[in-house]
Amino acid sequence: VTVLLTIGEFSRMTHLSVKALRHYHDVGLLEPAAIDPATGYRSYAVRQVPIAQAIRRFRDLDMPIDQVKAVLDADDTVARNQAISAHLQRMERELQETQATVASLRILLEGGGAAGVVERRFVAPTRSLAIKDSVSFVESEAWLTDAFEELYHAVEAAGITPVSASAGLYAPEFFEAGVGDVIAFVPVDADIEATGRVATVEIPAAELAVVMHEGALTDLDQSYGRLGAYVAEHGIGADGPLREYYLVSAAETPDPTQYRTEVGWPTTPRRGA
């Protein structure tokens, strides 16, 4: 016979609170083994204890309830282990970002802001291989990595060579609303058939205030701040997407402090230019 446990006993055995257990029942993550139809009392089975203990660990790792459900429902061991290691990888990435943010905070508080020279520049229209998508600010780094991987595959497959560094166009609402259109592009001098997300497009010309950003992309806001101040002080702001040219990036060096990124802020044309 199965030994049944009250919700209180089950709570002490799993270190999940009674409120949490009721919530997991409500959302279908962990159904009691039996429910008294008269009183509504929940009963749990001893064999549910390890499942509940696993749930507690997943939740301690901040895995969303839906994902926990998916992992537990996967009777396929391979799929289950994949889901778990995918989550652990996400966590490792977050940890690295955290360390980068700490370093970045230290620099900022020590007053060592980027003081690069602002330069004004006209960029001509550029034929490019590009991927365009609506991207959220938080997922943009991962999106960019994927996009450039795909673009370089297309470049290689076509047997051509990029004309200059890879770059990105960011709609203002990407920053202001946290979601907006982003175009990742690689300048080329030949037309290529569209495959998958990759298309050949002409990146429009622009008049820009430009600054060289040295270091990790987490700190890009410092260069944006510098450009924005410059543009505001000179009253030369114009509409249009923000630009980033990745001169030295993860593709070239594993050390983020070696990254070199040109940031461009749209301006009105210069007189006499």
Place this chain on the structure above:
Amino acid sequence: VTVLLTIGEFSRMTHLSVKALRHYHDVGLLEPAAIDPATGYRSYAVRQVPIAQAIRRFRDLDMPIDQVKAVLDADDTVARNQAISAHLQRMERELQETQATVASLRILLEGGGAAGVVERRFVAPTRSLAIKDSVSFVESEAWLTDAFEELYHAVEAAGITPVSASAGLYAPEFFEAGVGDVIAFVPVDADIEATGRVATVEIPAAELAVVMHEGALTDLDQSYGRLGAYVAEHGIGADGPLREYYLVSAAETPDPTQYRTEVGWPTTPRRGA
């Protein structure tokens, strides 16, 4: 003259969304430099850019808004740096817990549950130095560390020696509600004057089912599960606090896999005992 920025410009310069900036205004974390009384339009000053960038970094590190406010309001550099490093320490601790949880999850999923032998035991009343408090489950490890430090200071100050290992009593609601009375105690054979939170008390006798838990305290639920199953199967459950005896703990070894903790679950008395 101060150059004023629209909320959109300020957003692009700081990489904080417009919604976030309005929220920070509402809660008093970051007041605009000026507000148009007719339209309600917010204006920000260039000198606010580094402050906003610092706020973004603190929030990326999940520092609560109230704490960010406290850190920024502290014009005392020393206090500010203390608050920051306190937060970074908390994050490091969390990281270690995360790694422990990952290890713990691996063990659980590989089916290697604690299979220790359950033993029944009567423990006599024990005169002890104790600290009692209402403690939440999440903060209990830190609370316990502090409590034992204080207790050992008191023991030392009195020039006496503990009679046996330090231990803890946990009210059922500590697990079931996530908050409940906890007593940390060190058995002694002399009365000591109450100082601070420390008092001399008699820990009551108890009839217990006991199992030896080997390894980190994160995994204690496995031993609780084993005891609860044993007690339920034999129908010998009784009221009363749960007990943990810390035979080998952080005080003795830096390696959590070396920890030895006896867990006690209250039972009815044995026949013939």
Place this chain on the structure above:
DNA sequence: TTGCTCCTCACGTCACGTGAGGTGGC
């Protein structure tokens, strides 16, 4: 018989995001 355990709503938390609906300046 009396606490004790358990139950179900309903609402709060935290830091914004998501629309809806509307207004002033170039």
Place this chain on the structure above:
DNA sequence: TTGCTCCTCACGTCACGTGAGGTGGC
């Protein structure tokens, strides 16, 4: 004049926690 930017509510999100108010079993 027409978009565009900005504005203010009001409500949603996520995983429970916090009471309130009430019932069945030892």
